Amino acid sequence: MNKKWMPLLLAFAMPMVMVAGCSKSNQTENATASSDQGTKTEGQVSIRIMGYNSEASRATYLKMLQEKLPNIKVEFQFVALDNFNNVLNTQLQAGEGPDIIELGGEARLLAKAGYLMDLTSESFVSKYADAGLTPYSVEGKVYATPLQSWYEGIFYNKKIFNDNGIQIPKNFDQFIEIQKDLAAKGIKPQTMGAQSWEPMMKQSIGLVNNDYYSNPSNKGFDEKFNKGEASLAETWEPYVENWSRMIKEGILKPDMLGLSYDQALDEFATGKAAMWESGPWAVSTILEKSPDFELGMFPIPGSNEGPGWLVGGPGSAFAINANTKHKAEALQILELTATPEAQQALIKDNAGSSFLKGVDVDLGEIYADAKEAFKAGNVYAPWTAAWDSGNPIVEAYGKSLQEVLAGTKTVKQALEDADQVNQTMRDSLK
Template sequence: MKKKMLAGILAAALVTASLVGCGGKDSTDTASGAKAETASQKAEETSAKAEEKTEAEPEAQTAEQVTLRLMAYNAEATRATYLKYLEEKFPNIKIEFEFVSQDNFDNILNTQLQAGEGPDIIEVGGQTKLLANAGYLLDLTDQGFISSYADAGLQPYTVDGKIYATPLQSWYEGIFYNKKIFRDNGLEVPKTWEEFIDLHKTLEEKGIKAQTMGAQSYEPMMKQSIALVNNMFYSTDESKGFDEKFNVGEGKLEEAWLPAVTEWYKIIEAGCLTPDMLGLSYDQALDEFATEKAAMWECGPWAVETLKEKNPDLDFGMFPIPGPDADKPGWLVGGPGSAFAVNAKSEHVQEALQILEATATQEAQQALVKDNAGSSFVIGVEVDLGDLYTDCDEAFKAGHVYAPWTAVWTNGNAVTEGYGKSLQEVLAGTKTVQEALADADAINDDLREAVGN
């Protein structure tokens, strides 16, 4: 049964992984500030370096319009202002935006890359290391714009000391809550996981649906449970070095995460998350929260504009997912979000590098966060997240934002997908949390063996 489950999850990852050996992950030093160069000097340096890496035409700007295909798993609406900025800045470069849902992204991308028909610019996350090791991504280490980024934003996209992608804004996910429902019922933002569960019971007793969840997707439960792991494991000294050990098979989730995920499971035992949610999609859950049929919904800033469009009068905020200690800020799931990489086989490498160089500017970063709130990893760029996230201030200040699968794990996407799908079985009552964690460990081990690590 386990092998049958693994087959579907491994399919996309092994397409890439089977082609390469296993590369280790090293951090790389970058300058702490932007170089004092003019824009024209940087452009010349970028073009010169690109010529060394490709046989593409040396002239980056030509009279003839060049079309760059950008494949992404975040919807175009979350990049609208940014894409408009690029359109105005580069009249000779047309960005053809291709959205592919997360569930199908790796399969479609890998198929295209193997066929030599991949996009010019690729939105990447947890699959970066596999793609880089397979030779699909352009090495960006020596590009001038790399020094504009803080090391923390580059680390997830660094393989063997080389940088293969540049981060967009950070991402984070917490609990959206309806402030009016809370005020009308004398409720406060919970400070502990126990208070969070009791809050559900109080709301349900008043005839109000407490939390909606689109558990048709594996992601919500996966992320919510990892928020408890953040609170109970990653906030302790015990976790130091664990993710690096997990990458080489020396650390096991079944052992390290079990106490925290068992604590998270209490929300299922209490009937706050129910099997019928497995039939609810992301859009349906969003609609329930937007139309005030549910008091809480776990999600992130990418949903804000849609919520406001559906209900302009919706009064809502976000709070971090709390842990066992009321004296400590809760945690958000997140960190460096997705990033942009350049297809090493692109016929328009120089133009793609121009886009990445422009993305490292304050103007582009502000354009990015306008449609999808988050902090910037470009040094010196400050972002005001607004009142919507006031309840998250202490968590942000404490640095309580983490997602191990995007920050460190080599096989992050495949492991979290398998783990999340096993949690769906936990909600259905056919699997235990310990079995779900064991499934995740098995996926990691199988992928490591597949690439010869």
């Protein structure tokens, strides 16, 4: 790929926030900060890590690096997500940049442009499950290794459910009926910060996961979609139409378009709504607002009974700058990261599961109702796992779903909008 396209492509690549599983605290940061992990001593090599997850979410891990790798002085640079690509792109085009880069959906674009080191032959790569490596692979070569996963399901207020005799829904019809019953009792069934385009995008894809991706015969769709040989409008429409009953039944309302993430979180945490879709990064805030909150999460149910699906996958990954002057030391960090101790350190400050083989993470009682979904491996987000230009595609789709909620577009038009972005990005990459 011609590098002159990188400013355009990266402008699309990562305006995403919780798409990559980032904590809400990082969504509102606008500053750029750098922190040295200790004082550099004689003989140490400085390695700069640039990330869009804050230092607080990496604290235990960074401390471990300093203890285990005394030959390296880690300089951690946090750059707020809304400015991350601008800073990174400027540095990379100048032949500079950090030694290690935290990446999300833009990994394939950077790899194709020659900015990332090929890690395929490194021994630590084989320690990760394929599901964690796929989003960071191009034509069979691996360019980054995953950190902890992210996932979203339906948080629910156990007290409201118990007080009203409600069971966890086993299929999508039950999910709809539960919400209609709660509404009839004067209880807001679900809150949603639809001021952001992400929640409807994710929840609708949760149903697509259940009803489309779970069918083995559809396994090749994402590859065809990348090549322009398949479209969302022709393939996903019946599943998204089914999900849109949430709008038609008045469960998701147009006034939610004025509701922010923080306002939706507050509604749920203070007992004003029975359900809210989000992920583990929100738990601490919920419990800070309501220490006695009885919190649970269940997966998004499908049309047929089953374990359900969560939306998620690798949250972000570490890649090595192809132009680093300290290749050996950067590889040491990635090699150490591919150990159970490092994975547990990452998870301690930023909840998630691990893609390192053999690492077992106890997610706790909150996620007990999603246990079967996790056990079945029912966690997927096609835009991060498989699509070449995933982030701009789902942004277009999500924004068009906002128009569906407002009553100015149809589901088919929303999917066609996403298909058009896919075609535009494919044309740009030629």
